[in-house]
Amino acid sequence: MSSFDIIIIGAGPAGSAAAVWAAKGGARVALIDKATFPRNKLCGGLFTERSRTYYQEIFGQDFDLSRAVTRTDIAFWHDGAELAVLNDVPPLHLTMRLDLDATLFGHALAAGAVNFSGRAISQITDKSVSFKDGETLDAPILIGADGVNSIVAKHLFGSAFDTQTIGFGLEIEVPSETQAPEQHPLRIDFGVATWGYGWSFPKRHSTTVGVGGLRAPNPDMKGHMRRYVETLGLDPDAIKFKGHHLPFGDFRPTPGRANILLAGDAAGLVDPITGEGIAFAMKSGQIAAQSALDALAANAPDTALVRHQKGLREIHKNLRIARTLRRIIFAPRWQGTFTRTFRRSGTVRVMYMRLLAGELEYPELARSVLARLPRYLLNRFRT
Ligand SMILES: Cc1cc2nc3c(=O)[nH]c(=O)nc-3n(C[C@H](O)[C@H](O)[C@H](O)COP(=O)(O)OP(=O)(O)OC[C@H]3O[C@@H](n4cnc5c(N)ncnc54)[C@H](O)[C@@H]3O)c2cc1C
Incomplete structure (x- = not known):
């Protein structure tokens, strides 16, 4: 049995961010993944300025843009017809996850996390993880960053997500x-x-x-x-x-239990309008790691979840507002109104772009939407 301070299951953006932050904070970290890196992950790979800011904050350096394609122009279509072409939009960085995740994982190992990639897990308890080859690791705190099919969430709640609601x-x-x-x-x-x-x-x-x-x-x-x-x-x-x-907006209001924390997709932290998940994965990994460090410093590992939940408050607030707003964008009976408004209104297009680029937070968007609601409703009845 090998002992650590924190065991992190999953080494995608959430897990690698958590590992870097926890290791830099002085914790002995085990970083587990069933895959070996580089590995692929199905994803558009859109890395927003929000992701870039979090990356800088957590990994302590600017993101190497030479490996991405950066665009400041975008075309919007609806039903096979062009709605608008926008130039000079906030920069959108397009990455390959094979490359991005291998970089993040490399940072985690460089920060001191111990590498348990390519290892299949056979059992999880509240304070340990066992591999199929018989080895067991234990730690007072576990972080589940193992994606939408999280086995840590299954251990806690019996299932990860209801596939019908995500x-x-x-x-x-x-x-x-x-x-x-x-x-x-x-x-x-x-x-x-x-x-x-x-x-x-x-x-x-x-x-x-x-x-x-x-x-x-x-x-x-x-x-x-x-x-x-x-x-x-x-x-x-x-x-x-x-x-x-x-997990398109189906986040877990209680992301864990006592000393076990969930981050990233495992906690459902995907924007319900844009589908962006990399930024919140990294940020929630950092928040989970800080919560774990604070709980360990207080000699109270079971308080980690309360700290984590507090740290996630802003993200949860944004996701709640986004879930409400997405009705007027995506609900079939509003689609026509949305696309008409999008075609006519430069302001709406700019707002959508700032949202997609990770520049706009939902409380600000909600205020603008409320102010424009009468005109939006009027558009509903125009042809
Ligand atoms: C089709 C699609 C397109 C998307 N496009 C974008 C986009 O353009 N931009 C964006 O920001 N977001 C996008 N997302 C969302 C984004 O991919 C996720 O939100 C993000 O990958 C979440 O990171 P994560 O670290 O939480 O989980 P993941 O990236 O899923 O990483 C989880 C890690 O856990 C490991 N793991 C899983 N199970 C186990 C296990 N049993 N034992 C050990 N390890 C395990 C996996 O191997 C993996 O390395 C897209 C998602 C989809 C499905």
């Missing part, structure tokens, strides 16, 4: 060796899926094309994806789609 996304990587990324439009398509959207994100050597939204109202997500791919001039029969759940 989101699901399908993606493909279209190689683009012959063209520079600048020649590919960065594009968002509303109306491609119900309560969701389609995206086409140019990368250095490919374009990530995807469709995502709430799972329950989209029983035929594959059909939506096929049609979207065809709209983009690609042959759906020539491509195999990959799918992954995302």
